Structures are given as structure tokens and as C-alpha cells.
Amino acid sequence: MRFQLTESQRALREEVRDVVATETEPSTADLGRLATYPEEPLAELGDRGITGLTIPEDRSGRGVGPLELAIVIEELPAAQMALASTVALNLGVATAVERFGSDRRARG
Numbered sequence: 118m119r120f121q122l123t124e125s126q127r128a129l130r131e132e133v134r135d136v137v138a139t140e141t142e143p144s145t146a147d148l149g150r151l152a153t154y155p156e157e158p159l160a161e162l163g164d165r166g167i168t169g170l171t172i173p174e175d176r177s178g179r180g181v182g183p184l185e186l187a188i189v190i191e192e193l194p195a196a197q198m199a200l201a202s203t204v205a206l207n208l209g210v211a212t213a214v215e216r217f218g219s220d221r222r223a224r225g
Contacts, residue, residue, distance in 0.1 A: 126188055
């Protein structure tokens with residue numbers, strides 16, 4: 118069986134690559150030395166809905182599946198592992214609240 122990404126999955130990959138290429142300064146090595154946090158790229162990913170990737174659209178997410186999540190998490194460490202970890206943790210917590218929390222808590 119030959120696996121290929123759909124057009125929308127390829128577009129998502131390119132979107133993440135664009136953010137990584139344009140928004141990830143300082144480098145990962147500098148983040149540790151400067152004791153800083155990747156706020157700007159994380160904000161850009163949030164503005165594009167990537168930090169809510171797997172959350173349903175009626176809850177202000179993009180409503181896509183685990184394959185799209187894997188595409189994003191695969192692309193982010195190319196620039197900053199801290200950014201990839203932050204997005205993955207954010208989505209993990211958001212997914213848990215959305216699936217197992219009360220409706221009031223899930224809506225924020």
C-alpha cells in the first residue's frame with residue numbers, strides 16, 4: 118500500500134513550514150542560553166488555528182485528525198523542539214478537557 122498526503126494535508130505541512138521559516142528566531146540553542154520562550158511563533162501558530170488543530174470546529178478548533186497532528190509535530194522540531202513540545206502539550210491538555218471535561222469547562 119502506498120501512502121500519500123491529501124492536498125489539504127500537504128497545504129497544512131507547507132503552512133507549518135512557512136511559520137517555522139519566518140517566525141522561529143532565536144534559534145533553539147539561543148532559547149536555552151537566553152532563558153526565553155518561543156512566544157512569537159506560538160502566537161502565530163495560534164492565530165492560524167494550529168494550536169487548536171484537533172479540537173472540533175464548534176469549539177474554535179480546526180477539527181482535523183491525528184494524521185494532521187502528526188504532520189505538524191513532525192515539522193515543528195526542525196526549528197525549535199521547545200515549540201513542538203509546547204504545541205503537543207497544549208493540544209494534549211485541550212483534547213483531554215474537550216473530551217472528558219464538563220461542557221462549561223470545555224468551552225472555556
